[in-house]
Amino acid sequence: MKMIVAIVQRDDAEHASQYLVEKGYGATVLNSWGSFLQQENRTLLIGVADEKVREVIATLRSAVHWREVDAAGKNARNSMLAAEGRPVTVSGATIFVLNIDQFLRI
Numbered sequence: 001m002k003m004i005v006a007i008v009q010r011d012d013a014e015h016a017s018q019y020l021v022e023k024g025y026g027a028t029v030l031n032s033w034g035s036f037l038q039q040e041n042r043t044l045l046i047g048v049a050d051e052k053v054r055e056v057i058a059t060l061r062s063a064v065h066w067r068e069v070d071a072a073g074k075n076a077r078n079s080m081l082a083a084e085g086r087p088v089t090v091s092g093a094t095i096f097v098l099n100i101d102q103f104l105r106i
Helices: 010-022 048-061 076-084
Strands: 002-009 028-032 041-046 068-071 087-090 093-099
Touching: 002 048, 010 041, 010 048, 041 048, 048 076, 048 093
Parallel strands: none
Antiparallel strands: 002 041, 002 093, 028 041, 068 087
């Protein structure tokens, strides 16, 4: 069994959740915050059988989008980007796949 942790841009999260439900997967959705650009995200926790990981990742890939965001006015970690007035290209999701030793519903 695997746990897929997908940190999804806020604008793509509802779409990603709907795609997962349409494919028969459930997800727990948590509000989260990215420190580099200080933007709100959603973290999806998805438990799946090992053989379903590729399908879930493909589903997420079809639901999210790369985009450019304005770095101006954000935190000190990207003050050089803000000073230069450069947009930053960010991915639609960051995905981690973790091994799960045990899964219980109690």
